[in-house]
Amino acid sequence: MPKVMLAFPEGRHKVLTMSYDDGKAADRKLVEIFNRNGIKGTFHINSGMLGEGDRIPKGEIEELYRGHEVATHTKTHPTIARSPKEQIIDELFEDRKNLEAIVDYPVRGLSYPNGSYHQYIKEVLPFLGIEYGRTVHSSGQFSMPDDFFEWNPTCHHKRDLLQLTETFINLHKTQYIYMMYVWGHSYEFDLDNNWELIESFCELAGGRNDIWYATNIEIVDYMNTFKHLKFSADSRFVYNPSATSVWLNVDERIIEARGGKKTNL
DSSP states (O other): OOOEEEEOGGGOOEEEEEEEESOBTTHHHHHHHHHHHTOOEEEEEOGGGTTSTTBOOHHHHHHHTTTSEEEEOOSSOOOGGGSOHHHHHHHHHHHHHHHHHHHOSOOOEEEOGGGOOOHHHHHHGGGGTOOEEEOSOOOOOOOOOSOGGGBOOSEETTSSHHHHHHHHHTOOOTTSOEEEEEEEOTHHHHHTTOHHHHHHHHHHHSSOTTEEEOOHHHHHHHHHHHHTOEEOTTSSEEEOOSSSOEEEEETTEEEEEOTTOEEEO
């Protein structure tokens, strides 16, 4: 029986993803830095506050975040763990609908406003069409989450970012898969006067052949596609019922299981 393990696209064993909240003006500069270095981000936006103060206006959202992911951060940024269920549902579902009218694709991700969530909120999210929830609890680790509705990032960009990046880059054991997940608020680079931090990070982490650069939802979709693969009992072949490929490490060989196809292993 062959030894089969999940790999990331093209056989990579590391993934980098970024997550930034509130949709403020500094996102313009952050997106430009990401684009220049081939890094993808997820931007969590409050649709009920677009254009207020220094927040990105509605008419700029689609173009600015093209190639990245727009996700919900609730409509008006309440501390939802203290909110009645009716408000929780309204804040999340209305934000989805408003953002989808702008970007024209299903909005399926969430970062918890003020880091606020509890078990009931996690349980209701699938019924609202939301497939992950990012917390503010930095793990300092590079592991995949056990629970995408309690998705703890590796670090805030203020926490040992470059040191953690060096560690991540040097991870070489291909029997494991690794994820580095960085979060924050773009306006913090203005407040701290340290745009050079994210510039250095992106130059260091970007453009590497062994790293998959993905949005939050791309990681969720890929992991779900892997879970839905149909393996034969002896793992000699696999059928992929989805439309997208999954890469597998089979006895140290990288094999692409194409969407809609049976693949011999």
